[in-house]
Amino acid sequence: MVKKLGAEFYQGKDVVKMAKELLGKILVTNWKGVTTSGRIVECEAYAGVMDRASHAWSGRRTGRNEIMFGEAGYAYVYLCYGIHHLFNVVTNSPGIPHAILVRALDPIEGVEKMLQRTNKKKLDHTLTRGPGNVSKSLGIQTKHSGLSLLGDRIFITDDGGKYTRMEIASSPRIGVDYAGDDALLPYRFYVKGNPNVSGKPR
């Protein structure tokens, strides 16, 4: 039974728990009739004003992260290092800038298209490994920031496939060393043994 996640899912209060639940869900993009999708196998929680690793830490509110302060269920896309587009899901209630960063997918639909977008010749574990590659392969760009996940261009579905607690592991987040003690929080969740997960294999 495949169903699209609705607003009630994104409005959950516990961003860490939701990050865990997002594993196994399917992220779908549909640009101009071209559909690509992948199962989420790695993601990170960003707990808003409490979290130094978040753009919204300490209530910092700018034109860029405005999306995170808005309604749940919207896409927040941010360009990092001038090269990488990072895709986030905004959660919780307006005024609470919680978000979940999708870091890795297991490719499902439109693999050929993903290969074209990333200039790769064949499918391997690097296609959707890491947040920069995820958005690149799905064709997500900063101009898509602010799109609703309840629309038909980008959304998340649940086909009933779930990972068990045994298959899910947590670890400190990646690339946030500057965040001090908060960099050590185990807010990163991933599926054990999946080749698309970034970091060390197995």
Next chain:
DNA sequence: GAGTAGATCCTCT
């Protein structure tokens, strides 16, 4: 296999 440095551009100060 592990560790390190460079790329590259938008956003905020």
Next chain:
DNA sequence: GAGGATCTACTCA
């Protein structure tokens, strides 16, 4: 004007 929620390639062992 500085720095960043990263990736890749290259060096060395």
